[in-house]
Amino acid sequence: MSFTPVLAGLFNLGFVLLISPLYMTVVKIVKARAQRRAGPPLLQGYYNLAKLFRKEVVYSDYASFISRAAPYASLAILMVAVLLVPVIWIPDAAPAEGNIIVFLYLLAFTRFLLALLGLDAGSTFGGMGSSREMSLSAVIEPTTVVVFAAMAYVAGTLSIPEMFRHATTIIPGMSPTILLLSVSLFILIIVETGRVPVDNPETHLELTMIHEGMLLDTSGRNLALFELSHAVKQTLMMALLINILIPIGIIQEASIIGLVLAAILFLIKGTALSVLIGIVESSFAKMRFFRVPGLFMMAFFFSALTILSEVML
Amino acid sequence: MIEPGMVSTLLRICLILVLISAACLLTTRNLSSLVRTYALQSLILVAIAILIGVIENNSILLLIAGITLVSKVIGIPWFIRIIQQRIKIQQDLKFSYLQPGGALMVSMLLILLVYLCFSRVLKDLFTENSLFFMGSVIGVSLMMMGLIAIFTRQLAITKVIGYLSMENGVLLFGLFVTELPFITEFVIMVDLIILVLLTTILTVGMDSSIDAYTNRLKEFHLWSEEEVQA
Secondary structure (H helix, E strand, O other): OOOOHHHHHHHHHHHHHHHHHHHHHHHHHHHHHHHOOOOOOOOOHHHHHHHHHHHHOOOOOOOHHHHHHHHHHHHHHHHHHHHHOOOOEEEOOOOOOOOHHHHHHHHHHHHHOOOOOHHHHOOHHHHHHHHHHHHHHHHHHHHHHOOOOHHHHOOOOOHHHHHHHHHHOOOOOOOOHHHHHHHHHHHHHEEEEEOOOOOOOOOOOOOOEEEEEEEEOOOOHHHHHHHHHHHHHHHHHHHHHHHOOOOOOOOOOHHHHHHHHHHHHHHHHHHHHHHHHHHHHHHHHOHHHHHHHHHHHHHHHHHHHHHHHHHHH | OOOOOHHHHHHHHHHHHHHHHHHHHHOEEEEEHHHHHHHHHHHOOOOOEEEEHHOOOOHHHHHHHHHHHHHHHHHHHHHHHHHHHHHHOEOOOOOOOHHHHHHHHHHHHHHHHHHHHHHOOOOHHHHHHHHHHHHHHHHHHHHHHHHHHHHHHHHHHHHHHHHHHHHHHHHHHHHHHOOOHHHHHHHHHHHHHHHHHHHHHHHHHHHOHHHHHHHHHHHOOOOHHHHOOO
């Protein structure tokens, strides 16, 4: 067995776990600045996680093993997903067997776990959040499938590292189909990570809660694990968009300097994308629940158009 | 001087941006964003005209780009924005027949239909130059999407933008397939300006009698007191 894929996988995992909270904070800072507030310090995400990890976990009297296992399972599943998405280094052999379809199901599985957790504590808000999450996911799944299908069609492969490798052969931002695909992927990031206008991750209002509703009964270390999972999911989705649209800097031959440069470049690109997400969040109001499918339709339209343009061009 | 390969890539990107702007026109509810998107779409057409002008070394296309810039990117959006401020409409929330999601799906089918039809009708162009073929498909598709905007929107001011988008489709088709004489392009532009003027005036007073209409014009400061007395 070659050592390189294992090293690449571990490096990827460590890098994603390390930078994920940073991007969440960048979005918060941009939103705060848009509202003329100073916003949190850049490392606030890490402080919050450290604080939550130290706190005691309280379970509801009705909670079953699901409440105990779901936080660990959710993060573990996303860590497997991280192995499928090379963020800054594409090794010759992938660290894990799997393709875009497996990736899609891993994301769907974390969503399912979260919905179960919402129901498990037996609280009204949790049930409401789970119900809303599942209603939305019933609509978003077909769109996600079409977006990923368009990605696979454009790159001519189902393997995510191969897709990134294909993207490196194209001049960044100069392929019309990849441009279209990026629009769909951006909408997908907003939807999958529960951002405004689909969901508001910072609210605790009955009318607007989806993601937060399911986590209301979670505390301490478990909440920290979910927060980290959420951040990792966002970084993964961002990595998909970044490495397909602007793959400059992603390395295929490992070297210390190459890895450091690639990491710095990804950090810059990710921060720029987080700023863009923050600007979009600040420019839009939260959509009414029944208007959200309209946004999915946009992603569906653009990804279907991507396939059509690939045929026409 | 830009390389021909680069020009062709830029043209393809512009065509994709035209489609994205057309989708935004179908779904946007905020009127200011709608006007901004229309101006942006027209600006992309200006870029397309310049790029084709560069490829074909045709000065008429540069003139067309010039009048499109003056009329569609600056003039018409500016006028609609003024009217919009006067009549104080911020959003168009009313849709008939199709909601934005449905309109997008119908557009998708129409694009596919246009592509299938054109791949038979313009077979020679397809084999000769796929870029010009795609330009013609997107031009006609843009017309169709403008048409969808006209019959799905309820406010007259947004219907006008649908009509203007249709005309952008005609211009795009003209740029890629048929070379319309400059004078025709110019007359179309004048027509459009008159259409926008008329429709915006009618938008103000569409549901009022003549007396009430005059009062309403005064209310919106479209007609000064002296002019009414004269």
